[in-house]
Amino acid sequence: MTTTHADLAHAREALSSLPRDERLAGRTAIVTGSSSGLGEAIAHVLAASGAHVVVHGRDAGRADDVAHAIAEAGGRADVVVADLAASPEATRDFARRATEALDGRVDVLVNNAGIFPVGPTYELHDDAVQALLATNVRVPHDLVGALAPDMVARGSGAIVNVTSWMRSVGTPGVGLYPATKAALDHLTKAWAAELGPSGVRVNAVAPGATLTPGNADALTVLDAMTAGSPAGRPGRPVEIAHAVRFLASDEASYVHGATIDVDGGIVAARV
DSSP, X not given: OOOOHHHXXXXXXXXXXXXXXXXXXXXXXXXXXXXXXXXXXHHHHHHHTTOEEEEEESOHHHHHHHXXXXXXXXXXXXXXXXXXXXXXXXXXXXXXXXXXXXXXXXXXXXXXXXXXXXXXXXXXXXXXXXXXXXXXXXXXXXXXXXXXXXXXXHTOEEEEEEOOGGGGSOOTTOOHHHHHHHHHHHXXXXXXXXXXXXXXXXXXXXXXXXXXXXXXXXXXXXXXXXXXXXXXXXXXXXXXXXXXXXXXXXXGTTOOSOEEEESTTTTXXXX
């Protein structure tokens, strides 16, 4: 199967015609890194199920476009712009502003924002190392620290971390990125143990190689990477978003500390 830019366009178009339901009606959600790609799909899917969503990004124009598209489809979304990796103070300020945009209550936190610099370990620049650790590990940690206390006080809430299939395998030229996702995978379990007894569920979704605007220039790489998997193709953002919605909803009321692999079988099986 050959992936084309038309497949990317179709994946984007699918977000405008999502079936609507009420499984998250009355809930509020923050989705970090939701001005494009996987986070955009997650924001659309949560909103299509009735959640009031905060769309986050560093580019106000792109975030506004996503929020507008959600509203056009009948959902509710607000935009909160922030560079979360800038400092712990910036992360906590974002948490405060996002909570205000959601009328003082956050029911769902989706830690989706992440960066993916690649290259041999000895060529990875100090700035890239710092950015990876800040964006992929510190930011989720600080957001949970800022937002979980109110969830605990209410006795309810759901946190969904977006990790990666790469956390499970060693890959040349991509050392630190999977390590950050493995760290987030462990934090998922630790937070489930820490927060679960208070009614806050913490779980994760591990996407496989997924077709997004960010990797549109690497279609042949995506095809080669997924050719030997059972699915035989890259994932679509909406497919990962559906798993996030499940974990955020009451349908997953007995799911704690789990990581759901939504990767077309790329880790578990070869054909």
